[in-house]
Amino acid sequence: MGRWPKPPEGSWTEHYPELGTGPVSFRDSTSPEFYELEREAVFKRAWLNIARVEELPRVGSYLTREIDAAKSSVIVVKGKDEKIRAFYNVCRHRGNKLVWNDFPNEEVKGTCRQFTCKYHGWRYDLKGELTFVQQEGEFFELDTSQYGLKPVNCDVWNGFVFINFDPEPRWSLREYLGPMITALDDYPFELMTERYEFEAHNNSNWKIFADAFQEYYHVPSLHSQQVPSAVRQPNATFECGHFQIDGPHRLVSTAGTRRWKLAPEYMYPVERVTRSGLVGPWRTPETHFSAGLNPGGIEPWGITNFQIFPNLEILIYHGWYLLYRYWPTSHNTHKFEAYTAFHPARTVRERVEHEVAAVVLKEFALQDAGMLGGTQAALEYGVVDEFPLSDQEILVRHLHKVAVDWVEEYKAAHAPVGV
Numbered sequence: 001m002g003r004w005p006k007p008p009e010g011s012w013t014e015h016y017p018e019l020g021t022g023p024v025s026f027r028d029s030t031s032p033e034f035y036e037l038e039r040e041a042v043f044k045r046a047w048l049n050i051a052r053v054e055e056l057p058r059v060g061s062y063l064t065r066e067i068d069a070a071k072s073s074v075i076v077v078k079g080k081d082e083k084i085r086a087f088y089n090v091c092r093h094r095g096n097k098l099v100w101n102d103f104p105n106e107e108v109k110g111t112c113r114q115f116t117c118k119y120h121g122w123r124y125d126l127k128g129e130l131t132f133v134q135q136e137g138e139f140f141e142l143d144t145s146q147y148g149l150k151p152v153n154c155d156v157w158n159g160f161v162f163i164n165f166d167p168e169p170r171w172s173l174r175e176y177l178g179p180m181i182t183a184l185d186d187y188p189f190e191l192m193t194e195r196y197e198f199e200a201h202n203n204s205n206w207k208i209f210a211d212a213f214q215e216y217y218h219v220p221s222l223h224s225q226q227v228p229s230a231v232r233q234p235n236a237t238f239e240c241g242h243f244q245i246d247g248p249h250r251l252v253s254t255a256g257t258r259r260w261k262l263a264p265e266y267m268y269p270v271e272r273v274t275r276s277g278l279v280g281p282w283r284t285p286e287t288h289f290s291a292g293l294n295p296g297g298i299e300p301w302g303i304t305n306f307q308i309f310p311n312l313e314i315l316i317y318h319g320w321y322l323l324y325r326y327w328p329t330s331h332n333t334h335k336f337e338a339y340t341a342f343h344p345a346r347t348v349r350e351r352v353e354h355e356v357a358a359v360v361l362k363e364f365a366l367q368d369a370g371m372l373g374g375t376q377a378a379l380e381y382g383v384v385d386e387f388p389l390s391d392q393e394i395l396v397r398h399l400h401k402v403a404v405d406w407v408e409e410y411k412a413a414h415a416p417v418g419v
């Protein structure tokens, strides 16, 4: 996994010759066969973020995640030693799903001392060990030490809980994240615990939605309500301050000015009244500025959007952040998860600022999501397969290339001998 240096001035794309500058194909987003390979090559081998540590606050706190792309359900639980572990959600007796409530496909969370299977009552402790078998004497030389829950690799970086379905991951989590992401080691995500969550089931390949958040070329056109009128002029340019690529991961930084400095015509009335909006509360509590936040040295810095391959995005603003995850459910559908995270409100006004930011953001994301069915349907006509990308769309080029590279590498490693 190569690491690429910080780009100099000039064309971003040409600085990364591996990407090329020619038109790209989006067959990786329309082909059912490609998706089947992607499940194995990408989703069963990359580190996947499934939770934050705040979601598992106590010994015995657990949650389940249904990960369709890996055809798996996973239990994540905090043990008596405070360590977070992950297991396949499968009872070792006759394979019943171990942890679920009313509907087996719905994710659940809670706190327990042990897990008890609904079917025949086998029990497992928080380390996944089998601790009780009903009528154990009737089994035939049952060695209970061999029937603990099947583990899934699990590790935590700066409060983000990741799993890896590969029994022997090619990289530790830190190695996988690499220097561009671990430069955020000292960003205090743990202080931003007030969360507003939402989820959407979208009719597009997961990468097609991710693409909408890795370029801002579409902003003046699609989000015309949210940008200043100067940006909407036909010959105006709307450019990002800094793009960077490191191994399979990407980032884009944008300049930003806090809104109270901008012309009032730019705002929704509710933003003026509440002093909050799309870019969050106008003022946020003092938050440690990690060196990793602005590697391009943008002045004035506004947002950096970190895209951690394959399906995690963390957008960090001044003193709050936004997280997206894209979970494929088929070659042309995905589940989109998003949340905004703020310092806990100290006053009613702050609470209102957070609610407004969360709602305005949802409107913005819906504008992007509204395009998806159209893009996916037209790509699936299959009549065009060469799409030109501008320099501002370098990260789109990179995401699709990385997905294809991982699939090609997997295919080469699993090709029948002699072929």
Ligand code: FES
Pocket (backbone or CB within 6 Å): 091, 092, 093, 094, 095, 096, 117, 118, 119, 120, 121, 122
């Ligand atoms: S399937 Fe779980 S106890 Fe039998």
Ligand SMILES: [Fe+2]
Pocket (backbone or CB within 6 Å): 212, 213, 218, 219, 222, 223, 364, 368
């Ligand atoms: Fe957008």
